[in-house]
Amino acid sequence: MKKIRCLLLSAVAVAATVGLASCENGGDSTTIEATIEAAEKMSETELAAKAVEEIGSGKLIVRSQTSGCAKVLAAFKTKYGIDYDETAAAGSYKDYQLYTALDVVSSGQYYSDMVMIQDIRSLKQYMNDKILYSYQPGDIEGIATEDQNPMAGIYFNKLFMYNLSEKNNINFTNVWQLAGSSSDTGHIGHLSFQSPSTENINMNFLLSMTSPSGISKLTTAYKDYYGADYVESDDYANIGFKFISEYITNVTTFHSSDTTAVKATLPADTDNTVFYCAFAKYKDLIKAIKTAGSLTDEEAATEAAKVLGWEDQIDGFKGFLYKMYPMIPATVKYPYATCLYVRYLMTSEGFTAGWGGEYGYYSANPANDIKEGDKTIDYWKANCLVEDGDYLPTVKNSVVSFVNACIASHS
């Protein structure tokens, strides 16, 4: 009896292991590449006709990390008559959730027609592994070279912000005020920052300090702040590592949510705290003020502008500019319809439907309008550390280990 039991369980375990080991098989990457290439050469009319014929009564599945995609889909449906899956469009995904889900594409399984995803460091790897592809509409001009391959959809920025309250006395002119030591002139002793252990964009921000652009900006700002050139030392591989270490040491609070930080904590702060948060959360502050005071949109915007300080000119950089990318998984069901949708969200009509009229959202197509009162994408590119799609994917785990070790040693 014991032998029968053992045999039965062993057979089950072996079957399970074999089953697991046999899961990997890929999709047909050659076909997708060719289809996308063909779509890139089509005009809007040709692409639309092809898309409608292709999808028929089917539904486009789009999964996105920004809620604007669902609004664009609604406008897209009105314009082209192409239906979409509302439940999938309304889903919320964190970086690791979406990338984990995309792993099924490697075994040839269909997951989604399009994903709007961030974190270029992971994205480039998935492109190299032929999981995700990028479509570039051939007839939309003006998209900068650095926003191509993969094509960027939307820019976001994370800025250093603070409360404009009279009780605060912040004179923020140089990014090295956030590093160094408390004995430095103008040192900012209170810094609120979401931990990069759980926020990939903040990890990429810190990793970008070691990029050629980051090193250049930090070196110039260092000289402006300390009045002397930076001298290489054995303690740090380069000035970027020095800044990362000192910046993390200077963090007073690792806040858990940018939304709460901007909406609730910053407006109440009178401690000269600088918050590093997503500028797109400005709209949440305006809404909170509007609801609290039963104000109109304009009144709420006026009140919010009295609270949020973000327009300082800071030597070095004001923050970090990063992108979200419309990507096509290898197992896409409706490639032409997907390409048409991507093309649509790059147009003024599509972008406005999804993200128009809000602070902190910028199309990679410079022809698309920004929120009145905000700065142009060219301004942010000049004044922020920009996500470097060529550098970040090459960053080794040793740099990530350095950042994590700095955080774990924080006291």
Add this chain to the structure above:
Amino acid sequence: MKQEARNNGLSRSRRSWNNVLSYLRQPAHIILIVFAVFLTLSVLLPLLSLLRDSLTIHIGGEATEYGLSVGSWTFVHWFQLLFNSEYNYSIICFWKPLLNSTLMALVACLVAVGFGGALAWLVTRTNLPFKKFISIVFVFPYIMPSWSIAMFWENFFKNSTVAAAYNQVGMLEAITHITVPEWCVYGFFPCAMCLGIHYAPFAYILIGGVLRNMDANLEEAATILKASRFKILRKITLPIVKPAIVSTILLVFASSISSYTVPAFLNKNGSFATISITMTSLLNQSTTKGMGYALAIVLLLLSVVILAINSYITSRRSSFTTVTGKSGQVSLINLKKKRYVIGTIAVIIVGFFAIVPLFSFAFESLLAIPGSISSFTWYYWITPDQIETRVAGDSCGILRNATIWKAIGGSLLLSTIVALVAGTSGILIGYAVSHKRGSRFANYVSNLAFFPYLIPSLSFGAIYFAISYMNGFSWLHGTMFLLIIVGSIKFLPFASKTGTNAMLQVSGEIEEAAIIEGIPWWKRMVRILFPIQKSSFISGYLLPFTSCMRELTLFVLIAGAGSIITVVLQNFEISGVTQISNGINLIIILIVIGVNLLVNKVTGASIDKGIGG
């Protein structure tokens, strides 16, 4: 003898067949076989998958990082995790956080067992007043998500001297002008305390269930022989409740060491690195996923050690029987004049940690600007306006929101079915394991039934997500059935532990009498065993129900956008509408409390009533 007599003179195949029939005539054997096969497939598969993931190169950058091809086998993840000396990474990011988490979990166990066990003893074995209130209210901290207790702790203790709390004034300072140091607000101590408080109801339920049924004659005999109160506790009471204590420690340790939300919430000053945060950080990055899986295996192995200790302790002792065929009586220790003092202190402590956080939740859902009392509004509960969110369907005020109520219905359905499946399976496993105690087969099934608890929810959900995309299993994808399967397996450990503990208490002579009378097995279960241990079995149903109602990480990849309430909650949270997410949290807690009261009304038994409320 009968079997041997039958076998005399028969062929070998016939004898074997007779032996098989005889084996299968015992319900315990059938139960063990069925669950052994099912659990081997449903638990071993994720375990093997996790192990494989810790030893292979994944998509997303590891191939470039290590110069190996995707899918190739390697020990590099383990090496990087355990022995990476660059920047002292392994020491700073693995060994030290592992030590921190282990100590935190052990202190949480101490707090949970000490607090919960002491209260269980007071309620079941003494004439303490206010028992009903304490029994009903004490389970609230477990019903609440652990991060809500952490949030309450922070709001209460933060003060103007704590820079990491933006020098904000908390409740304690506002009321009493007392300020506590930063280590009381963030770091090791508050994390351990919050986890201990959150899991104290485990101890209360498990230990209290045993104490409730313990025959007081044992203690009375010792008293007559002039044994001191301490000696009675040490030599009689504690040995009997030992399996319940060890089960509690096992559950609390496994939960606490892998807890993410509490250390994430109470580590705003960055002073306390834990292994769960390291694991989340590794899984978040596409170039370190393999290290994340290796770390998950390490956590699993730690819990396996505790599991092995549990098995050793329960197999050593010959019997943990407290319910026998002889009459049992419960006599209560007289606390005399101190009873009202002790009772009042217990009420204050229990009320403080159980009820005040609920008010805190409710309040947060009524403030347009979190923390700002002047922004009080009913807007997020009653507005007909569609608030801008990324929630599919309705995004108006909670009470008018059809999407929210539909998702609540989905969660109730899911949790009810999961509770029934897991609870019933737990009873059956408990029956089989207790009857075949000490046998390797029973140990195998018992341990396997507990393993799902040790696998991180994120990994567990991800594995079944991947399975639902495999050929032959795609019909599962996005269905409620998949959620039920995953939930039933994941929360089976609660039910199997309570079922096993309950069955171990019951003396064999009770069932033997029924067997002699020729009563069929199912009737013995329904008419005899279940009624005797009703309170413990009810716990085995209610614990999976409670856990399932508030579970997100397990279901986030496999549930549709509006299918269950926790996914809707996350959508509101990500959309920045924390008022609605706090309101939803409050509703979930009230629903679970309501279900507990309903079960009390319908069955006449509940967690609190069974323990003496």
